Amino acid sequence: MFSISQDFAPPFKLISPFFILGSLFYLFSSCYIFFIDGSSLTTLDTGVLGFVHLFLLGFVMMVIFGAMAQLVPVVLEVGHFGVELFYAIWPLLLIGTLLMVTGFIALPALLPYGGVVVLISMMIFVMEIFLTISKVKKLNMVMSSVLISNTFLFFGIIVGLVMALAYAGTIDADITSLLRAHVYLVIAGYISVTIMGLSVVLLPMFGLSHGFSMKPLEVALYGMSSSVVLVVLSSFLKFAFLEYAGYALAIVSLFIYFYLVLSIYKTRARKENDIYVISLIFSYSSLVISLLMGIAYFITSYEPILLAIGWLMFVGFFGFLITGHIYKIIPFLVWFERFSPLVGKQKVPMLVDMVPIKSSSAQFVFCAAGVSLVCVAILLQNDMLLKAGASFLVVGAVAFFRSVLYMINFK
Amino acid sequence: MYTKEELFKAISTVIDPEVGFNLVEMGLIYDAECNEEGIAKVTMTLSTKACPLHQMIVQWVKESVEKLDGIQEVEVDLVWEPEWNITMADDHVKKALGGG
Numbered sequence: 001m002f003s004i005s006q007d008f009a010p011p012f013k014l015i016s017p018f019f020i021l022g023s024l025f026y027l028f029s030s031c032y033i034f035f036i037d038g039s040s041l042t043t044l045d046t047g048v049l050g051f052v053h054l055f056l057l058g059f060v061m062m063v064i065f066g067a068m069a070q071l072v073p074v075v076l077e078v079g080h081f082g083v084e085l086f087y088a089i090w091p092l093l094l095i096g097t098l099l100m101v102t103g104f105i106a107l108p109a110l111l112p113y114g115g116v117v118v119l120i121s122m123m124i125f126v127m128e129i130f131l132t133i134s135k136v137k138k139l140n141m142v143m144s145s146v147l148i149s150n151t152f153l154f155f156g157i158i159v160g161l162v163m164a165l166a167y168a169g170t171i172d173a174d175i176t177s178l179l180r181a182h183v184y185l186v187i188a189g190y191i192s193v194t195i196m197g198l199s200v201v202l203l204p205m206f207g208l209s210h211g212f213s214m215k216p217l218e219v220a221l222y223g224m225s226s227s228v229v230l231v232v233l234s235s236f237l238k239f240a241f242l243e244y245a246g247y248a249l250a251i252v253s254l255f256i257y258f259y260l261v262l263s264i265y266k267t268r269a270r271k272e273n274d275i276y277v278i279s280l281i282f283s284y285s286s287l288v289i290s291l292l293m294g295i296a297y298f299i300t301s302y303e304p305i306l307l308a309i310g311w312l313m314f315v316g317f318f319g320f321l322i323t324g325h326i327y328k329i330i331p332f333l334v335w336f337e338r339f340s341p342l343v344g345k346q347k348v349p350m351l352v353d354m355v356p357i358k359s360s361s362a363q364f365v366f367c368a369a370g371v372s373l374v375c376v377a378i379l380l381q382n383d384m385l386l387k388a389g390a391s392f393l394v395v396g397a398v399a400f401f402r403s404v405l406y407m408i409n410f411k
Numbered sequence: 412m413y414t415k416e417e418l419f420k421a422i423s424t425v426i427d428p429e430v431g432f433n434l435v436e437m438g439l440i441y442d443a444e445c446n447e448e449g450i451a452k453v454t455m456t457l458s459t460k461a462c463p464l465h466q467m468i469v470q471w472v473k474e475s476v477e478k479l480d481g482i483q484e485v486e487v488d489l490v491w492e493p494e495w496n497i498t499m500a501d502d503h504v505k506k507a508l509g510g511g
Binding site for chain 2: 201343
C-alpha cells in the first residue's frame with residue numbers, strides 16, 4: 001500500500017485557541033474601523049497601521065498558524081518536528097499583537113516590545129516548519145512552496161527585528177526602507193506564496209477537481225518569489241526600476257494564480273454553492289478587482305487607490321479565503337476528534353451538518369456588504385460611508401464568531 | 412467465499428463524511444475478492460492524495476469486511492492508478508454533487 005498523508009493530526013485543544021482568537025480579532029478589527037477617520041486616510045496613518053497589524057497579525061497570521069498545525073502533515077506527508085511548540089506560538093502572538101496595536105494607537109514605546117514578542121512567536125513557528133521540512137525526502141511543488149514561503153517569513157522576521165531595534169534606538173537603520181522589505185516579505189512572500197501552494201491541495205480536495213494543469217502554479221510561484229526578491233533588493237539598493245518591476249511581476253503572477261484557481265473551479269465535480277464556495281468567489285473577486293486597481297494606481301498614483309487595494313487584498317481576499325476555509329477546517333477537526341471514534345458504532349453527523357447555516361450566511365452577507373462599502377469609502381475618502389461599512393462588518397464578524405463557537409462546541 | 416457484490420455491499424456501509432456518500436457509490440472501490448480461506452483483498456483509491464482521513468477510511472473499509480462471517484484477514488490495497496474522477500461515481504452521486 002502506498003502511504004500518503006500520515007495520521008499526525010494534532011489535538012484539537014492545541015489548534016482551537018488559534019481559531020477562537022482569530023475570529024475574536026476579526027471582530028476587534030471590525031470594531032476598530034469606527035476609530036479611524038475616513039476623511040483623511042493615508043498609508044502611514046498610525047490608525048491605519050494599527051488596523052493593519054490587528055487584522056494581519058491577530059486574524060490572518062493567527063488562523064494561518066493554527067491551520068498550518070493541521071495542514072503541514074497533510075501537505076508535507078511527515079509528522080511535525082515538535083507540534084507542542086504551537087502551545088507557545090498563540091500566546092506570544094496574542095500578547096505581541098496587543099502590545100503592537102496599543103503602541104500604534106496610544107503608546108509608541110510599546111511598539112518594539114510588541115514587535116519582538118511577535119517576532120519570537122513567528123521564529124518558533126518558522127523553525128518548527130523548517131525542522132519538519134527537513135524530514136521530507138523529496139520535495140514536490142507544494143512542499144517547495146511551503147519551504148519558499150517560510151524562508152521569506154524568516155527573512156521578514158529578521159528585517160522586522162532590525163526595525164524594532166531601530167525604533168527602540170538600539171541601532172541606527174533606515175526604517176522606511178526596512179518597512180517595505182518587511183511588509184513585502186511577510187505579505188507577498190509568506191502569505192501569498194502560502195495561499196498559492198495550499199490552494200492546489202485544498203481547493204481540489206473540497207471541490208473534487210481533477211485534470212487541471214499544475215504548470216500555472218509553477219509559473220506563479222516563481223514569478224511571485226522573484227517579485228519578492230526584486231522588491232526587497234530595491235529596498236536596499238534604492239533602485240526604483242527593481243521595485244516597479246517587482247510590483248508588475250507580482251500582479252502578473254497573481255493573475256496567473258487566478259487562472260489556476262479558475263481552472264480548478266471549472267474542473268470541480270461538486271457544483272453546490274455552499275458557504276465555502278461563495279466565500280471563495282467573493283475572495284477571488286476581491287483579488288481580481290485589487291489587481292485591476294493596482295494597474296490603475298500605476299497610472300494615476302492616487303493614494304486612496306493604494307489604500308483600497310490593501311483593504312481588498314487583506315479583508316476581501318485573505319479575509320474571505322480564511323473564513324471560507326474555517327467552515328471546512330473546524331468541522332473536520334471537531335469531527336475527527338469527537339465523532340470519528342464512533343463510526344460504525346452509532347450514527348455520526350456529516351461535516352456539512354456541523355456548519356450553522358443562518359450565522360454563516362449572515363456573516364457572508366454582512367461582511368461582503370461591509371467590505372464593499374468600506375472600499376468605496378476609502379476611494380471617496382468618505383467617513384460616514386466608512387462607518388456604515390464598519391457597522392455591516394461588525395454584525396458580520398459577530399455572526400462569524402458565533403459560527404466558530406457553534407462548530408467548536410458541536411456535540 | 413464471498414462474491415465481489417457481497418463484499419461491495421459490506422463496504423457500502425462506509426461513508427465519506429465530507430461528501431456524505433458511501434465509498435462504493437462514489438466509485439472509490441475498484442475491486443474486491445475473497446478466497447475460500449476467508450482472506451479478502453480490496454483495491455481502492457481516494458478522491459485526493461491529500462485526504463487527511465485516508466488512514467481512517469482504509470481502516471473503516473477493513474473493519475466493514477471483517478464483520479462478515481468467516482473472514483480471516485483483509486488486505487486493503489490503496490492505489491492511485493487509475494486516478495479517480497467523478498465519472499466513476501454512480502449517476503445519483505454525480506447528479507447530487509452536480510446540483511442537478
